[in-house]
Amino acid sequence: MQGQAQSSSGAKSVLLWVLLPLLAGLALATRVPRPVIGLIYLNDSIYAYTARDMISQLDYARQHPEVRAVVLVMDSPGGTVVDTEAIYLELARLRQSKPVVTMAQGMIASGAFYLSVGTDYVVAGPSAIIGNIGVISQLPPPPEVYEDLASTGPYKLFGSSRDAQLRSMEAIKQAFLQAVQLGRGDRLQIGPQRLLTGEIWLGTEALRMGLVDEVGSVSQSVERAADLARVAHYRVVDLRQLAELPPSVTYYFFYETPEGVLTPYPRQPGLYLLYVPPWEGG
Amino acid sequence: MRRYRVLAAASLLILPALLRGLWYYRGFYQPGEPIALPSFTEIEPPQPPLTPETESDAPAQDLSGKVVVIDRAHSNQFQLPELDTLTRALLTRGATLQEVNTGDEFESTSFGSSDALFSFSSRSLQTRLKYASAYVVVAPQSTFSEAEIQHVARFVSRGGRLLVVLDPTRGGGGIDIFGFVLSGSAQDVSSVNLLLEPHDLSFSNDYLYNVLENEGNFRNVFLSPGEPADLTGDLSQVVFYAARSVATRQGRAVLVGDDSTFSSRTDSGGGLAAAAASPDGRVLAVGDLTFLTSPYDRVADNSQFIRNLAAFLLGGDREQDLTDLPYLFTRPVQVLTSTAFPVQSETLRALQSLQASLTSRGLPMSLTAEPSEGHDLLVMALYEPSDETDPYLAPLDLTLPADQADGLLEVPGFGALDPKGIGLLAAIQDPERTTLVMLAEDEESLTLLAENVGQGFLSDCVFQGLHGLCKVGEGAGFQPEESFDFGFDFNTEEPAIEIPATIPAPPTPTPPP
Numbered sequence: 001m002q003g004q005a006q007s008s009s010g011a012k013s014v015l016l017w018v019l020l021p022l023l024a025g026l027a028l029a030t031r032v033p034r035p036v037i038g039l040i041y042l043n044d045s046i047y048a049y050t051a052r053d054m055i056s057q058l059d060y061a062r063q064h065p066e067v068r069a070v071v072l073v074m075d076s077p078g079g080t081v082v083d084t085e086a087i088y089l090e091l092a093r094l095r096q097s098k099p100v101v102t103m104a105q106g107m108i109a110s111g112a113f114y115l116s117v118g119t120d121y122v123v124a125g126p127s128a129i130i131g132n133i134g135v136i137s138q139l140p141p142p143p144e145v146y147e148d149l150a151s152t153g154p155y156k157l158f159g160s161s162r163d164a165q166l167r168s169m170e171a172i173k174q175a176f177l178q179a180v181q182l183g184r185g186d187r188l189q190i191g192p193q194r195l196l197t198g199e200i201w202l203g204t205e206a207l208r209m210g211l212v213d214e215v216g217s218v219s220q221s222v223e224r225a226a227d228l229a230r231v232a233h234y235r236v237v238d239l240r241q242l243a244e245l246p247p248s249v250t251y252y253f254f255y256e257t258p259e260g261v262l263t264p265y266p267r268q269p270g271l272y273l274l275y276v277p278p279w280e281g282g
Numbered sequence: 283m284r285r286y287r288v289l290a291a292a293s294l295l296i297l298p299a300l301l302r303g304l305w306y307y308r309g310f311y312q313p314g315e316p317i318a319l320p321s322f323t324e325i326e327p328p329q330p331p332l333t334p335e336t337e338s339d340a341p342a343q344d345l346s347g348k349v350v351v352i353d354r355a356h357s358n359q360f361q362l363p364e365l366d367t368l369t370r371a372l373l374t375r376g377a378t379l380q381e382v383n384t385g386d387e388f389e390s391t392s393f394g395s396s397d398a399l400f401s402f403s404s405r406s407l408q409t410r411l412k413y414a415s416a417y418v419v420v421a422p423q424s425t426f427s428e429a430e431i432q433h434v435a436r437f438v439s440r441g442g443r444l445l446v447v448l449d450p451t452r453g454g455g456g457i458d459i460f461g462f463v464l465s466g467s468a469q470d471v472s473s474v475n476l477l478l479e480p481h482d483l484s485f486s487n488d489y490l491y492n493v494l495e496n497e498g499n500f501r502n503v504f505l506s507p508g509e510p511a512d513l514t515g516d517l518s519q520v521v522f523y524a525a526r527s528v529a530t531r532q533g534r535a536v537l538v539g540d541d542s543t544f545s546s547r548t549d550s551g552g553g554l555a556a557a558a559a560s561p562d563g564r565v566l567a568v569g570d571l572t573f574l575t576s577p578y579d580r581v582a583d584n585s586q587f588i589r590n591l592a593a594f595l596l597g598g599d600r601e602q603d604l605t606d607l608p609y610l611f612t613r614p615v616q617v618l619t620s621t622a623f624p625v626q627s628e629t630l631r632a633l634q635s636l637q638a639s640l641t642s643r644g645l646p647m648s649l650t651a652e653p654s655e656g657h658d659l660l661v662m663a664l665y666e667p668s669d670e671t672d673p674y675l676a677p678l679d680l681t682l683p684a685d686q687a688d689g690l691l692e693v694p695g696f697g698a699l700d701p702k703g704i705g706l707l708a709a710i711q712d713p714e715r716t717t718l719v720m721l722a723e724d725e726e727s728l729t730l731l732a733e734n735v736g737q738g739f740l741s742d743c744v745f746q747g748l749h750g751l752c753k754v755g756e757g758a759g760f761q762p763e764e765s766f767d768f769g770f771d772f773n774t775e776e777p778a779i780e781i782p783a784t785i786p787a788p789p790t791p792t793p794p795p
Contacts, residue, residue: 017287021294029298035306068311085322092317099311120314163577167327167498178320193542196493196500197549230309 033066035231037222038239040072045274046079046111049249051087057239058090061098064242068234069225070094072119073103073218077264077275078111079253081135081172084273088179091118099228103221104128104212109200111273113211114176117183120228122212123221124203130211132275133176134198135169140269165271172271184210200275328498330521330581347612348415348596349643352381355407356422356473359452360571365420367579371592377415382407408433409738413609413643416443416595421452421571422473435480438564443598444481445591446474448526449571450489471526474567481560483567486527488547490539490556490569497521497581504582505537505556510563512597513590517583523572528558536566537587566594602716604709604743604750607735608639611658611716615640616650618661620668623725625649629662632729635736636660658716662732665691665701665723674717678708678748683723695746705731707743707750727754 040057044050061067078084091100095118102108102116104124109132116122124130139162143154151157160168177192189210206212214220226234240248255263264276350372352365362369362381369379411417411433426434438444448470468487475484491500501524507514513536520537527545528535535555544551556569568591573584602610617633619625637647651670653659663671665682675682681692683701691701705722720735722728731754734740743752 013287017291018294021291022298025295025298028295029302032299032302032306089319092319095317096313097311099313163330163498164327167329170498171325171327174325175320175322178325182318182320193494229311231307233306 035068035226035229035234036064036066036242037225037229037231037234037236038067038070038242039222039236040070040239042072042074042076042112042115044248045077045253046083046087046115047251047253048080048083049251050079051083053240053245053248054087055090056245057243058087058094060239060243062094067098067239067242068231069098069229070100070239071103071218071221071225072100072115073105073221074108074112074115075104075106076112077107077109077277078114078132078273080111080266081271081273084111084114085175087115088118091115095120099225101221101225101228103218104130104203105218107275109275110134114179114273116212117180119183121214121221121224123214123216123224124206124212125217126203126215128203128206129200129275130203130206131200132198133173133180133195134273135172135176135271136274136276137165137169137271138269139165169271172273176273180211187213330497330577331519332577332580333582333585348375348377349410349413350377350379350416350418350595351407351410351414352379353407353417353419353422354381355384356419356424356426358419359421359423359449359470364571364575365418367576367585367588368574368591371589372595375592375596377592377596380410380414382410409609411437411442412606412738414442415598415600416445418445418447418595419474419477420447421449421470423469425473426477431477431480434477438481438560438562440602441598441600442564443595444565445568445595446478446483446485446566447568447571447574448474448485449569450524450526452571453487478565478567481562481565482530482533483558483560483565484529485567485569486529486545486547488527488545490522490525490527490543490551490554491546492539492543494542495540497523499523503539503543503556505539505543508536508538508555509534510536510559513559513566513587513594516586516590519582520584520587521573521578521582522556522570523578524570525556526569527554527556528567528569529555530558530560530567532561534559534561534563536568564598566591602709602711604707604745605740607707607718607740608636608738609643610709610718611640611645613656613658613716614645615647616653616657616659617647618650618653618659618670618674620663620666620671622664622666622668623662623728626725628729629725629732632733632736635733637736639736639738653715655714659718661717661719662728663719663721664725664728665706665721671719674710674719675708675721677710678719680706680708680721693749693751695749696751699751703727703753703755705752705754707731707735707745707752708748710748722754730754 038057038061040054042050042054058070061070094100099121100119102119102122104116104122105128106125107129108116108124109129113131113133140158140160142162143158149157155161159165173196177195180195181188187210189208194209201209201211203212203215207215214224222236226232252267255265255267257263264279266272266274352362372379407430414437417434417437434444453468453470471485471487478484489501490503492503493500495504496502497504503522503525505520505522507517507520522537535553536557536559537555539551539554539556541552543554545554557567559566572578573581574588579585579588604610623629633647640647659674661671661674663675666684667682679694683689683691686692686698688698690698691704691706692698693706701723703723705720705727708719710717710719720728720731722731731752734742734752734754740752743750
């Protein structure tokens with residue numbers, strides 16, 4: 001009887017001091033999240049809708065601790081100035097707590113390149129198109145007055161003078177140049193004379209110029225992001241799914257001719273960090 | 283014992299999470315250096331170095347009477363108001379502006395806001411260059427004909443000034459962007475380089491740029507003054523807004539970019555000229571039009587350079603000779619006839635066309651028996667001695683048929699001629715007066731000669747030095763005693779590129795008492 005009592009006491013003791021703590025510990029361990037490397041895809045130009053989606057995903061990554069690093073997988077000719085800058089500033093906020101890596105899958109030109117210099121590390125495909133630093137814009141028409149269209153100021157209808165718009169472009173370009181110089185730092189192997197020509201380079205050329213850090217693939221960029229975040233056995237997840245974003249909205253960013261041919265030019269006049277390849281159509 | 287149990291339980295509580303953590307996490311992410319962002323708030327749009335308009339645009343001298351012809355006959359890609367700063371500077375100096383258009387058989391009508399500045403009439407380039415002081419060509423798209431090139435070359439060789447302004451944004455052709463066709467190709471370059479070739483100047487199919495030091499945009503380049511001093515001596519910096527480069531071998535670079543100003547054609551540079559002058563200083567090639575327009579005309583020393591351009595255009599010493607007929611005169615004209623050639627109705631009809639030409643230049647014409655000061659003179663006489671007209675023939679060194687046994691007319695440079703069917707023209711220029719002498723054998727021939735001169739119909743004339751001979755009817759013609767240079771091809775209206783001898787100013791004939 002005493003033996004039974006001792007045996008029962010021992011079992012209680014094991015249950016109390018071993019199994020329960022272990023079970024509690026296992027339960028507690030499940031609260032330690034498996035790290036996530038979040039992928040944010042940009043396979044479009046940068047404009048209001050794509051910027052909103054990207055910012056939502058960046059915001060999700062910043063607010064969710066399991067997302068330990070982000071990889072921007074981009075194939076984009078750039079886009080509007082304001083949307084590019086908005087994403088760039090959100091990237092800067094995220095990088096205060098998590099590393100961000102760029103994967104230049106096809107093209108990171110102009111505004112997309114602007115975003116890449118705002119990340120910690122840039123991986124590019126060997127023949128990816130990199131660069132095209134600069135601003136483009138269609139200048140407004142010279143101010144005129146009309147009999148039947150009234151306004152309250154000489155530039156109310158036109159926004160600015162042509163000269164003022166040109167000078168605004170120069171200020172935006174200067175900020176772009178600063179972003180490149182600050183972002184790439186000592187890795188940059190070419191000076192403003194070359195950077196500001198607006199050239200595009202292949203990934204391998206860009207590597208020699210210090211515009212990217214490595215020639216590689218998406219998986220390599222993910223591994224690099226994990227290295228920077230110091231995580232292992234991570235999950236790679238499309239942040240659009242995690243953030244539960246609706247399907248991306250198709251927006252007609254580019255101008256379509258009356259014949260239905262899509263051109264590489266924006267539909268609306270404005271300030272753009274955009275690569276516009278030569279086009280013989282129209 | 284209990285303490286160990288608590289310790290073990292705590293370990294078991296933590297261990298799974300610890301192991302899981304170590305499985306996934308190998309450390310903590312530590313951002314490197316503080317993330318630096320561009321100083322957005324400190325970057326300001328660059329502002330142009332505007333120069334206050336302090337210097338008066340008053341001309342140093344009155345240059346009234348000088349005519350500047352502006353080319354509009356070669357699909358030129360500009361609007362007349364874009365030249366307002368230059369044309370204003372020319373008008374302030376007393377110049378007259380005219381334009382030459384396509385289809386000179388039609389009378390021009392309205393051409394925009396600057397109409398009041400221009401006098402329009404229908405004359406060809408060749409005709410206008412007969413009396414012009416300067417010829418301005420801006421952004422042409424169609425090519426100059428061989429004849430036009432020869433006219434212009436001859437015009438320049440006789441002291442005329444030629445200004446050619448191109449602009450890479452007005453090059454013709456173009457690319458489609460934002461739904462608009464933007465100009466970009468180089469029809470302008472191919473158009474003017476043949477025109478400029480005789481003057482050792484050529485434009486490049488490029489634009490200049492500077493990504494490091496520029497005036498608000500890479501294509502807005504700062505330029506330093508070069509030579510000659512009368513164009514650049516009072517300049518320290520000029521800004522061009524998209525400019526083609528200009529090359530010359532023996533000429534002078536007027537405005538030059540620095541070492542970081544590159545040509546788009548080679549992406550290299552150093553000493554590239556955006557404006558250059560021909561070796562004789564009579565032709566100026568300027569690679570930008572925009573700097574002439576507001577507000578760019580007020581940047582740096584651009585306004586002074588525009589004034590210098592106006593002075594350049596009016597600074598030539600244009601020589602004139604018989605080939606400029608009927609635009610030889612610069613003052614009101616008086617017509618003096620010999621008594622052997624009384625003015626009749628047919629004569630008046632012949633003189634009417636000459637009067638029309640003079641009127642178009644603001645010069646009245648009148649008949650006189652006593653030439654007075656301040657007038658040019660047209661002397662009409664037959665090949666006969668005449669008290670009224672002989673004093674004006676003396677400097678011409680003619681021997682009239684009446685003074686020769688064989689009845690031939692002897693003209694210096696031409697030899698002895700049968701005067702039948704031949705009219706003679708001679709010009710005598712001195713600072714006070716230009717005298718044109720018309721002689722023929724009979725009244726009918728002289729009337730025909732006057733009519734042809736009035737209409738500028740000189741294709742049946744040959745010129746040599748002071749004299750010209752014109753076919754004014756059927757006759758034996760003339761057989762020159764020695765070979766001589768006609769000055770141009772006798773069989774064509776187009777003058778050859780060779781320059782006829784300059785007419786020296788002979789002594790002013792003494793009027794009859």
